Amino acid sequence: MAVRVIDVRERVMEKNDEIARAVRLRREEAGLPALNLVSSPGAGKTALLERTLDALRDEIEIAIVTGDCQTQNDADRLAAHTSHLVQAVVTGGACHLDARQVERALNDIAIDDTDLLIIENVGNLVCPASWDIGEDAKVVLLSVTEGEDKPEKYPKIFRESDYAVITKMDLLPYVPFSVAKAVGFMRDANPFIRVFYTSATSGEGMEEWLEFLRDTARRGSSITKVARR
Amino acid sequence: MHEMSVAIEVCRMAEERLAAQQLGQLVSVGLDVGDQAGLEPDNLSFCLEALLAQPPFNGAKPVIARVAGDVLRVSYLEVDDGRPGD
Numbered sequence: 001m002a003v004r005v006i007d008v009r010e011r012v013m014e015k016n017d018e019i020a021r022a023v024r025l026r027r028e029e030a031g032l033p034a035l036n037l038v039s040s041p042g043a044g045k046t047a048l049l050e051r052t053l054d055a056l057r058d059e060i061e062i063a064i065v066t067g068d069c070q071t072q073n074d075a076d077r078l079a080a081h082t083s084h085l086v087q088a089v090v091t092g093g094a095c096h097l098d099a100r101q102v103e104r105a106l107n108d109i110a111i112d113d114t115d116l117l118i119i120e121n122v123g124n125l126v127c128p129a130s131w132d133i134g135e136d137a138k139v140v141l142l143s144v145t146e147g148e149d150k151p152e153k154y155p156k157i158f159r160e161s162d163y164a165v166i167t168k169m170d171l172l173p174y175v176p177f178s179v180a181k182a183v184g185f186m187r188d189a190n191p192f193i194r195v196f197y198t199s200a201t202s203g204e205g206m207e208e209w210l211e212f213l214r215d216t217a218r219r220g221s222s223i224t225k226v227a228r229r
Numbered sequence: 230m231h232e233m234s235v236a237i238e239v240c241r242m243a244e245e246r247l248a249a250q251q252l253g254q255l256v257s258v259g260l261d262v263g264d265q266a267g268l269e270p271d272n273l274s275f276c277l278e279a280l281l282a283q284p285p286f287n288g289a290k291p292v293i294a295r296v297a298g299d300v301l302r303v304s305y306l307e308v309d310d311g312r313p314g315d
Binding site: 002003004005006007008009010011012013015016094095096098124126127129130156 | 230231234235238239241242246250252256259260265266267299301302303304305306307308309310311312313
């Protein structure tokens with residue numbers, strides 16, 4: 001038998017990245033910016049979005065895509081806070097969203113009538129860091145009820161994110177969480193990361209976050225990436 | 230954590246090449262996996278073995294090389310084209 005070796009040398013993510021580039025191009029043509037919200041499960045992505053949708057309801061047309069392993073609970077929760085279609089991607093166990101799922105979701109969004117696309121990724125600090133889904137920027141959430149050393153333990157997702165939100169700030173008096181240490185660890189991973197401090201319960205810090213979203217929607221796609229490295 | 234997703238994509242890439250170039254039977258697939266790629270090599274190997282046991286692969290072996298950085302790529306396909314060797 002004749003056994004031979006065929007050189008491949010192709011990145012496993014090439015196909016995904018190709019679709020991600022197509023998603024980005026389509027959005028840029030329509031001027032639609034997209035943020036990819038990532039965090040561990042329970043950090044408060046959905047709660048932040050509920051409050052965000054309520055606050056910006058009359059100002060910005062926001063489309064939401066949610067990803068979860070099972071159930072469309074998050075999409076159902078968010079649908080109560082917007083007149084727009086909230087799309088649920090049930091990954092069937094997969095630990096992240098990929099570009100193909102976002103491409104499909106984009107087909108159902110009235111892209112020209114939307115000012116901002118927010119994608120709520122599957123709760124996971126590991127895998128979503130490895131998948132480009134055609135977003136403009138990742139926003140990583142870290143709640144004060146988690147360890148402040150999360151950015152030290154999971155540096156990749158903080159390195160990949162241009163923005164961070166420290167959530168559940170209203171609980172700070174009750175938990176041993178040092179905001180300074182957490183931010184220090186974040187900056188070790190990404191010195192240029194911009195940090196917001198919010199509580200979806202008390203409303204603390206929401207105005208700065210909302211102003212960032214207004215600004216993002218105004219600028220359209222290709223929002224200025226934070227210069228880094 | 231997403232080793233199975235990666236293994237499925239590796240098999241898709243191999244199958245696509247085998248079919249397009251009529252390469253014959255896959256014997257092994259070589260992968261470069263970086264130490265920052267977010268993948269556990271034993272786990273990836275396990276997933277690949279399970280998938281490669283199925284048609285059209287029929288028991289091809291994964292060969293994982295550990296490299297530095299966040300590299301994740303298929304480096305080569307070893308195939309048997311069924312012709313008599315020389």
